Amino acid sequence: MLNIRDIMETITMIQEENLDIRTITMGMSLLDCADSDIDRSCNKVYDKITRLAEKLVSTGEDIEHMYGIPIINKRISVTPIAMLAAVSGGDPVKYALTLERAAQTVGVNFIGGYSALVHKGFSAGDLALIQSIPEALASTEHICSSVNIGSTKAGINMDAVALMGRVVREAAELTKDRDCIGPAKLVVFCNAPEDNPFMAGAFHGVGEPDCVINVGVSGPGVVRAALQKCPDGDLTEVADIIKRTAFKITRMGQLVGSEASKRLGVPFGIVDLSLAPTPAVGDSVAHILEEMGLEICGIHGTTAALALLNDAVKKGGVMASSHVGGLSGAFIPVSEDAGMIAAARSGDLSIEKLEAMTAVCSVGLDMIVIPGDTTAETISAIIADEAAIGMVNSKTTAVRVIPAIGKQIGEELSFGGLLGQGPVMALHNDRSSAKFIHRGGRIPAPMQSLKN
Amino acid sequence: MRAIISVVGQDRVGILNRVSGACAECNANIVDVTQSVLQNMFVMVMLVDITDIRVDFDALTKKMSALGEEIGMVIHVMHEDIFNSMHRI
Known part of the structure; x- marks a missing residue:
């Protein structure tokens, strides 16, 4: 029989340390729904989603009960809608409303994939879709959008970067009476993964x-609790503890993913080895870094601590799963992490430090509230900087910033739920990057892309 | 199919009796029992075969949880696979 300590360890992880499966995401192709008539196309999209995902939520709940492990989100990711819009033409918002209706029918938390991939240029459907994003996000609740504007292989499409600065601002303005929730559902990527189960950047x-x-796993609380038991170990020991813990967390993901795949009769894709925080106390990535010995997240040493954490999570997780993919790494979304929120409020965590942190961990500048008077060009410049880090380091980076329309430093936005809340963070708003952004064109792919 | 029933709390007379009684009512066959004191708490772990239980798994979980509240212990019922996958390679 199993060791009693092992059994109690698992129970403590789930009951007290917030171990959970963050998401089961069903990815589905909508390519076979494309039709030259947009209304027919929308009908096929609705039918396919509601048919394939009919039992997704109930199956997730059955697995939760069977294993006693919470599965927080059940989600769907779909083919980038720009591809359907390319075939059908017409107003892409119709697709957003169709996806919203399908999300409500099957009861999922989010559908991701109101997306376009334009890292080398715009093809049919892309521009119309991108321009419709603010309206699509304002008129739906469960739809997430993403745009890939760069890659290591292609370089950075600076015309798309310039456009996305305006789109992010407009998305905030259209939802200013709802704490600017629009851009909280919009991610601008470099090197976007095709199998990411996490929102807002998931697409198929x-x-x-x-x-x-x-499947996406989570468990910052578990890692922190494990580290608390080793207050004086050196960093090699710290890395080993994180690896062991990540292995156990990921095994949960593998188990739940295999079971869901078996029950739904759908192939199992990947486990995303991520440490995804929530605003709940005890579920924070920042607190892990602080447990390592930083007085507060954001001070000198934070990047090194995060690099250790991110690497150890991958090393522990990779052996626990047959296929690893998605974003796989520690997430640092400011408004979704109690420790990051505190560090941002106290001024110890700046956007410059966050940018440095994104070079060594998963994703990028995530869920950062910026002043409401930030220009579209400045947002574009933030996107360009972050994309450059991703492009040169052959990794995924992303920007999800929320301009707090009508608000300034010292004020906060509150999105509710897992999206959390955050203070407006300072930018270099007194100087302009406009000329650089208005040049347009493409930043050529770096030498790193020439691997053949 | 097998499940692990864990019982945690202050030690007292009759815990095993009450928990095994509830198992019998559901036709869950006890395969193994082990108990220990961890950090001053009494911990009992039961491995039970639930292949032929009379209620569904969810109902068994709820029944045990309610029994735990009644006798002042915390009782969890979880599928054996979750422990095997986490602690066995």
């Missing part, structure tokens, strides 16, 4: 099977 890439189950 064209190289994926027709339907697939991807």
